Amino acid sequence: MITAESKLRVAVKTLQSARKKLHADFPEWNFTLDGKLIGDIGEAYAKAHFSLVKIDSNSKAHDFKAPDGRLVQVKITQKKTLGLGISAPTFDYFIALCLSENGDFQVVYNGKGSRVYKRKGHPPKKSISVIKLKELNKQVDKSETIPSKQNTK
Incomplete structure (x- = not known):
């Protein structure tokens, strides 16, 4: 059975291949996959x-909404930073994803949103580095995470 x-992954690889072809034919433009499309891909994966x-x-x-009722915000990036899209703390739980060019997804943060927007010494910002998200993710207790389907079997 082919999973979602x-x-x-296959669709993202196809998009990346088309992007590379467009860039090769029209090198003045990067044809970056971003914005609404990449956000929708991240949400579909989540x-x-x-x-x-x-x-x-x-x-x-x-x-x-998670099965246990927790409210979750999902964001994705293909870069070294992730746009949070906030000017004030707003999300209860947060899942941050990183998408590679080959279509692989990596969960770089899965936990309470407050840990991200109330990080020590930093007021809420509109973006955060993937490295910082990975560091914050190490502080997350397993009981705080939104369980993946693999972890619920």
Whole structure:
């Protein structure tokens, strides 16, 4: 059986291949996959990887509800930094993803949102480095994470 995650990987590889071809033919432009498309890819992965339910699309603070009722915001990047899209603390739980060019997804943070936007010595910012997210993720107790489907079997 082909999983949703596998389908996403194949689709991302196809998109990346098309992006590279466009850039080779038109080197003045990068044809970067970003914005709404990459955000939708991240949310689709999160829904498939974690047992999440999409909530009202008008909600700016949260994208999903976990099976236990926790509200979750999902963000994704292909770069060294991740845009949080906040000017004030807003999300209860936060899952940050990093997408490689070959279509592999990495969960770089999975825990309470407050750890990200209330990090010591830093007021809320609109972005955070992937390295810092990985450091913060090491502080997350397993009981705080949103469990992946693999961890719930």
